[in-house]
Each structure stands twice: as C-alpha cells, then as structure tokens.
Amino acid sequence: MVKELAGRLAALDPDAGAAVQVIAYFDRLVDGRAGLEAIVRGAAVLAGCPARLIDDERRVRIRMTASGVRQDDSSAPDPQWLHRPLSADGPSALWLERPGPAGPVDLMVLERAGNAARGALERTRGRAAASSPDPALVETVVDAAAPVDARRHAARRLGLPVDGRARALARPGGPATVHAVPPAGASAAVTGRAGLGPAVAVLDLPSSWADARTALRFTADGTEQDPGPRIVDFADLGGLALLAATVGVGTEPVPDVRRVERAAAAAPWVLATLDAIATTASLRAAATALTVHHSTVQERLTxxxxxxxxxxHDPQGRLRLQLALVLRRLHRSAR
Structure with missing residues (x-):
C-alpha cells in the first residue's frame, strides 16, 4: 500500500513520493530494531551523499559513504553540512555531508534517520529500560570500536555472562549472532549456512565476530553447483584461515581455480564429484556420498x-584439488 501511494504521489510530486518512501524505509528499520550502522547506511544511500553519526558522549562515530560502505573518519564535520541534533543536552548529531539548503527528501531523511538512531542509541548505550534482545545490542557487543562499558552493558542486556565465554556466528547477508558457550557436554544447535567464531571472553566478542566472518567465507550452499560445508568453525580452519587474506575483490584466480571453473562448465556433476573426492577417504566413500555406483564415480573422475x-589419485594431486576448491569458495564470497 505504501509503495502504491509513493508511486501515485511521485506522478504528482516526485519529492512527495520520495519522502513517503523514506518514511516507509526507516519505519521498517525501527520495526526490525536495526542497529546504528544500518540506520546511518540508509541515510547515506537515500540522501545520495556520505552520512555520519557522531555522539562524543557515548564515543560513537559511524560514517557511511553514499554507496553504503563504512569508512572510519575522525575529522570534525563541516558546520555547513546538513545535520540534526539527536538530543537537547548532548553533542550527538546525524550529519549529511553536503551544505544546505535542505530539500524535502533531505529533511525527511534527517528526521526519520535521526529518530531511529536516537532509539538505537538509547537501547545500546544504557539510557532505556531493558527489553528483549535485539540486533542493535548484538551490533554493539561485537563492535571493536564501541567502548568497553558499552559492550559490557550490551552483553548484560543480551543475557550473556560478562565474566563467562561466548562466540559469534555469521550468516550470509545477515547481522551477527552471539551465543553463550553451553556447559560442558552440551552443544548449541546451529542450522543453515554459518561461520562460527571461537569461544572467547564476552568482552572479546569483536575478535570472535571477525573470525566468524572469515569462517563464513569457507562455507558453501551445499548444492550441486556450490558443494561444500554449510557450517564452518574457525577453530577447524587452522592455517587455511590465512588464505582468506589473500583473496579479495579484484584478486585474480590462480590457474587451478580457472581449471576447476572450466571443468564445472563441462558437466553439471563435476563440482559435486570433485568435492566428494576431495573430502572422502576413497572412491567408494565418495560414491556413497554422491549416492551413485563407485564405477560411475571412477568414470566421472577420469x-x-x-x-x-x-x-x-596421489596425495599431492588431491591436496592441489582441495586448495583449488577452497580458493574457489573464497573468490565467490569476495564478489
């Protein structure tokens, strides 16, 4: 209904239609109890210019580019930039990095994003009554730039034992998740595609979150065209974790990865067969994993x-294949 209304208004008045879309966007963020990064990112993208949130009292500084990428910048904002104070008694404000005068859309972005940011700040920085756990609190507890007191407060609100241990969990395109480490002999159930960070002291969760995101890059959908593990624990990666730092956006695939891609294009069964060969102890075990006869696996492998x-067939060739498949996943996750 809101989308239809925005379309009708846009036909009559483009600014009015855009303003309605801004209202709907930030209403969704508020309903989803979004964190500060998501709010500032929305302000930057909708306004079409960098945006920053500064709250020196709470030691919060977040800057997002117009494309929604976070960039650290400790410089002072230009007083001529469009901005909206977030409190009457503090130095916090939301800034759009361009001078006025403000148009109708800018004013609406500042108002709605400012209100959403104020609510998130109160939830995560100790000025609101306790409520159920929400993504903004999790965002704070895994943020290395957040003050220790703010992370300790967020951990308490999330029900995490401040003197205990916890781990972070990363999912594709999703916010962080944190879990207290269960008692000895118990295990926390994890389903779906996920990267698991190591168990750490609760105040060290930012490092577990960074490792969880690295582990996520080694996961796969578990389908025929993207075979591999759906859940990867960073603690199980060992030296393989170092490979993640070598593959990023713009990194050229090594020749073996290109060979795997060319092979995959030749037949739909190639990737699943190669993954089964790389992760099982024998052709018969690979055949069992693929639910085909072992002679079929032999023919496919040839x-x-x-x-x-x-x-x-030899250890060196198998290791070469394993590395090529791992590097392929890392390239896919860097896109």
Whole structure:
C-alpha cells in the first residue's frame, strides 16, 4: 500500500513520493530494531551523499559513504553540512555531508534517520529500560570500536555472562549472532549456512565476530553447483584461515581455480564429484556420498581429471584439488 501511494504521489510530486518512501524505509528499520550502522547506511544511500553519526558522549562515530560502505573518519564535520541534533543536552548529531539548503527528501531523511538512531542509541548505550534482545545490542557487543562499558552493558542486556565465554556466528547477508558457550557436554544447535567464531571472553566478542566472518567465507550452499560445508568453525580452519587474506575483490584466480571453473562448465556433476573426492577417504566413500555406483564415480573422475589437467589419485594431486576448491569458495564470497 505504501509503495502504491509513493508511486501515485511521485506522478504528482516526485519529492512527495520520495519522502513517503523514506518514511516507509526507516519505519521498517525501527520495526526490525536495526542497529546504528544500518540506520546511518540508509541515510547515506537515500540522501545520495556520505552520512555520519557522531555522539562524543557515548564515543560513537559511524560514517557511511553514499554507496553504503563504512569508512572510519575522525575529522570534525563541516558546520555547513546538513545535520540534526539527536538530543537537547548532548553533542550527538546525524550529519549529511553536503551544505544546505535542505530539500524535502533531505529533511525527511534527517528526521526519520535521526529518530531511529536516537532509539538505537538509547537501547545500546544504557539510557532505556531493558527489553528483549535485539540486533542493535548484538551490533554493539561485537563492535571493536564501541567502548568497553558499552559492550559490557550490551552483553548484560543480551543475557550473556560478562565474566563467562561466548562466540559469534555469521550468516550470509545477515547481522551477527552471539551465543553463550553451553556447559560442558552440551552443544548449541546451529542450522543453515554459518561461520562460527571461537569461544572467547564476552568482552572479546569483536575478535570472535571477525573470525566468524572469515569462517563464513569457507562455507558453501551445499548444492550441486556450490558443494561444500554449510557450517564452518574457525577453530577447524587452522592455517587455511590465512588464505582468506589473500583473496579479495579484484584478486585474480590462480590457474587451478580457472581449471576447476572450466571443468564445472563441462558437466553439471563435476563440482559435486570433485568435492566428494576431495573430502572422502576413497572412491567408494565418495560414491556413497554422491549416492551413485563407485564405477560411475571412477568414470566421472577420469573425465574430470582430463578437464583439470592433473591427477587427483596421489596425495599431492588431491591436496592441489582441495586448495583449488577452497580458493574457489573464497573468490565467490569476495564478489
């Protein structure tokens, strides 16, 4: 209904239609109890210019570019920039990095984003009554730039034992999740695609969150075209974790990854077969994992080796295949 109304208004008055869309956008963020980063990102993208939130009293500084990327910047804002104070008795404000005069859309972005940011600040920085756990509190407890007192407060509000241990969990496109480490002999159930950070002291959760995001890059959808583990624990990666730092946006794939991609394009079964060969102890075990006869696996492997250009029957060739598949996942996650 809101989208339809915005469309009708846009036909009559483009600014009015855009303002309605801004209202609906930030209403969704408030209903979802979004964190500060999501709010400032929305302000920047909707306004079409960098936006920043500054609250020196709470030691919060967040800057987002117009494309929604966070960038650290400790410089003082230009007084000529459009801004909205977030409190009458403090130095906090939401800024749009361009001078006035403000148009109708700018004014609406400042008002709605400012109200949403004020609510998130109160929830996560100790000025509101306790409520159920929400993403803004989690965002604070895993934020290395947040003051220790703010992270300790957020941990208490989340029900985490401040003197105990917890771990962070990362999911594709989703916010952080944190869990207290269960008692010895128990385990926390994790489903879906996820990267698990190591168990750490609660106040060290930012490091667990960083490691969880690294672990997530090693996961796969678990489908025929993206085979691999859906859940990866950073503690199980060992030295493989170092590979994540070598593959990023713009990194050229090594020749072996290109060979795997070319092989995958030749037949729909190639990737699943190669993954089964790389992760099982024998052809028969691979056949069981693929639910096909072991002779079929042998035939497929012979064809796949021809496409790859190397044998995977010996330990060196198998390791080469394992590394190529891992690097392929890292390249896919960097897109």
């Amino acid at each position: 064809h796949a080796e021809h496409l790859l250009g190397w044998s995977v």
